[in-house]
Amino acid sequence: MGEAIVITSGKGGVGKTTSTANISVALAELGKSVVAIDGDIGLRNLDIILGLENRIVYNLVDVVKKRCRAKQALIRDKKNRQLFLLPASQVDDKSAVSPEEMKELCRELKEEFDFVLIDCPAGIEQGFKNALAGADRAIVVTTPEVSSVRDADRVIGLLQHHNISASLLVNRLSVKMVEAGEMMSKEDVMDILAIDLLGLIVEDPEIVVSGNQGTPVVLNEDAPAGQAYRRIAKRLCGDWVEVPSFEQKKGFFAKIFGR
């Protein structure tokens, strides 16, 4: 029996899809069988990041509406035979599926796969509720910005109400800016959100490049973000590797609040 993990954030554009793609690939590289579900119905992206756009025949909505079997809709990755994508429909909207249907789908997929990763849409409405429904745990993605952290905090509260344990992924951290006291450090973020840190991804231009090419950054041995995603996958498999720490000279809040 596998584990279903939802990747969520509240705020849009903070790196949910990027993270879902990269963690999926990294888990598959570790020998796990993985299915990545694009839960962002109507705004699908995950297929592009994974470079599988051209192969889509059926999608998530087709599966839950029983227009095809789950197996038929799953797209096998080009490089890693252990990795599959269940793409979103681009023509439907979030109300095309219900939480119950998602729950049932995840239950079914967990029997076949070690990991079911669900890319959650931004916001806390229907699409969010659907993405949550079948999840056993959550990864909350935030950037070290006040608004992003605020939305992550809201989502953590909602996850608690659904009894889903959450761990934190801090994305797009700029060591330079943290050192200059212009950006919250991971400690600042953790202090507010009060949940465990799963991983830390630095700001890395390689992410943009690889995203455009459809080859997730995790496949790039040299990219710092790629290395970080591989560490996250190990942690998800229960192998605890330390999160590297960066020195902070003057705290962000020290600067903001004059402390």
Place this chain on the structure above:
Amino acid sequence: MKLEKPVVEIKGFGGTLGLLLDSEALFDQVVEELKKLLQRTNSKGFFRGAEIFLKGDRHKLSTEEFERLKRILKQEGDLHLKPVAAEIAKPQPEKEVPPEVFPDAERLLSPEQSLNAEESAGSRADVEAVPLSNSEVSPFHQELLKAEQNTISESFPSPKENPAENPAKKPETDDTPEEDLFFIPNMKTSQSLLVRQTLHSGQSVRSKISVVLMGDVNAGAEIVSDQDVFVLGTIRGMVHAGAGGNRDARVFALRFQPTQIRIAELISQPSSEDKKKAQLAPEIAFIEDDVIYIETCWKLRV
């Protein structure tokens, strides 16, 4: 205000109970006050057949009067009154040892408790254990009862406790394990709700009793209490103490960075200037002359 000496008192003396009577009071007054005291404290459920010794140096009673008090104590308090002689007969220390176990019964008892105590009432040989075992249960009873009165906003999962499992309904038998809990006499207590988590944006705790939070109140989260609020962490969101209008209510926190602090009907919005000036020290917010003050606070005064 001058405190009047109580006409009738029930006190613990090193594990035994003593009945103290004001020697100046008339006997009728004593009877009346004793009845009141027993009623107020629902002592039937509390004492359950315990022995109580008359502290003789306070009052000279006729046999008739003694018997009358004994009857009242038995009927309304389930207490067995023993004359002073019995106390002396028992190997009790001559001097009043500093009482250590008997809490302020009135505070610790709830009506619910007396209901179930009816069934389990019975004479107990082990006098010493009586106040102990009961006082051990009572605060919890009350907390559970009070917790029911608290509303914790629907989106927030209610505490695990199930009203059906309220210990008040559980038969208290002598074989329930007795913990060694010690209360100082006349201990000053009040009920509070201990919340053991950080409150995240969108989460709200509402309570009629004081709230103690082990965690932060994040921006977008709130605590609203009719009494005091103690935050053992940072307030970034909104805290409203004395929501029912109690202007004596206070808000304490290890760090104040609130969006708003409210006490009774007053609202304080610390400016970003205030936040800049705010020190990293525990602070307390209170009302004085119609203004909410926030001051450094190293010691909470009652």
